[in-house]
Amino acid sequence: MPAAAAPVVIAVGALTGSLPASAGDPLPAKTPAQVLELVGTHQVHSFSGTLEQVSELGLPELPAAGKTSAPASAGSAAAVIELLSGRHSARIYVDGKDNARVQVVDQLAERDVVRHGNDVWFYSSKDNTAEHLTLPAKTQDLMPSRDMQGTPGVPAPGDLAQQLLSKVDPTTAVTVGPDVVVAGRSAYNLVIEPRTDATLVGKVAIAVDGQTGMPLSVQVTARGADKPAFRSGFTAFSLDTPDQSLFSFTPPPGSTVKDVPVPDKSHEPADAPHPGPMANPDQLLPQLEAKAHLSVAGTGWETVVGTAAGASGSAAASLLADPLLAQAAVPVPGGRLLSTALVNVLVTDDGRMFAGMVPPEALQAAAAAAR
Template identity: 55%
Template sequence: MNRRWLRWMPAVVVPAVIAAGIAAGSLPASAVDPLPAKSPAQVLALVAGHKVHALSGTLEQASNLGLPEVPQTGPSASAPTSWLELLSGPHTARVYKDGPAKMRIQILDKMAERDLVRNGRELWWYSSKDQSTVHVTLPNLVATPAGEEPPEDSVDPGFPDSSTVPTPAELTEKLLAKLDPSTDVSVGTDVQVAGRSAYNLVLTPRSQQTLVGSVSIAVDGENGLPLSFQVAARGQAEPAFALAYSSLTLGAPDPSLFDFTPPPGTAVKEVQPPPRPLGAHPGLDGHTGGSDVGRPQVTGSGWETVVGFRVGGDALAAEGLLTREPLLQQAMVAVPGGTVMSTSLLNVLLTDDGRIFVGAVPVEMLQAAATPR
């Protein structure tokens, strides 16, 4: 009998060994050296001064906005929902980057893929589901003429490339000073992202009214590359939005990745880029088309900002988009004076008299902004 029980030993030992191995593997690697302590300004300067221009990695995105989940299959997964679909539910994308002018993002879907390829002035968008290709020839950029590689020491694109510009350290000091009245910027405990030690920069709104709980950015301790981005909503344990590298390799990827030729049999749509140079910021003032219609009405400040539009022109189109979307209709709730689309980070109020109010604030504040004074 004893021998019989001995024979059953492997059936017990093997699962136990596997379970132990998994448990050991999932324990946090505590032996990692802690990063030298840095102030928020120093971490920001590290980000601004980072020189990582060539990398390949995998990005994982997860959102918990409280929107209904888009069905992964079925006829309702139509084209207009695709922008929404990117916001809700998890996604995985592979990112390849070599210098500012060469980039490829592959959004990995089930049995399908969407690709964004940029090589110099050529910009391609390919979707394998309907085999469609969109091609844009970008205008010459001011900062990097003809898509040339910038010199080694140039800062991130987005900062004007000139010697009169203050150093990243000065810039971050200025930025912090500007943020300070509304936001508490701190460096949390170090985190591990994609197997790399990173500083955790946490921005917490000082306002108690906003829906945003905190914004945390993980910054690679070695080279200052932002590794993850997380927005936490108030009163929700899971982050409302999270984007993080799950794996990252520094160094130039295979150059053939950036050579994209549309596959045979696809319809290539040529799109003219907007005449506005890409460097200019298409901010809210883009709506000032002379008339009052569509000019945003801004109330509140900092995190409590509420932006209101009078419907007409672009805003009408926006409202049409919001109300026609079957998925969004599910999320619409009628309130006194209009309907509200509520997510855990952002509320949108469509008033009955045709105005739209958007803000990261509770619905009551939107209603207060909508009532004329």
């Protein structure tokens, strides 16, 4: 994930989903608490499937594969915006915590992330380049996802569901709607609605597999809207153990290979805090602020993340360097605003950046308070 786009991704990373058609055979009735327990205790560690992500956030649709020769450069903020707009698909194969393969497919290019044991490969067919890193023995802080579902650009429903469920508190209403079907599997429809109008989010629907408890799809609808602005879910899903050959990767002939060093954490105190696989993001915000030079205002649905002036110049410049994004970012008091259905991003006149699922006024207030 390019560091320049981190503020946008932090704000948007939890937004995705799709609500499939109604189920045929009803599942045993469960209360919201029972469905939440089903999600929290599921034990799916081997599976494969195809994910589809559709974004209708109101962002300008940047040139991508099928419209130009290849996707946007992976080092630019435009590349992240590209992945957060339009339609994208990915194939996922997982076998335990040490074997995973994700293929993000474009019409004219493919991006792969492969983990086999401690070896991790990143490959792009766009320019036939591969990056390789070797994970240390302790990888809890590097691989926080319990299900190993996540991948840059196309977050999986399980990862997204955990982030969204972390916001369930007295300010949130949780109900169970009619059963749904995702990739041929009957699922509970867990509906989450913020009880505050200080967020752009109207409601979230998470489809929870009725047999395993694994989240299969997520949808997020903006306040006052009648259809999801961002949705992602499995269109094909299997609990069969994937073929082990999928987790072996050899760079294609002629590819450029680069070894990437892993940060040395051997000097950290033994009692240094590490995020657990089920950690609440709000509990990690102090660590996030310290390590990424970020400011955080508000909590839950009203959280605003901002970059410090010294750390955000390149981020703001990268975001506004693309002509379409620069045109979409309208002047407002104190800076320029990139507005979407679910997330707003403010680039201040002094080069800082603030993002959140909140109205523009909340971003301006956070920017003023962070001076």
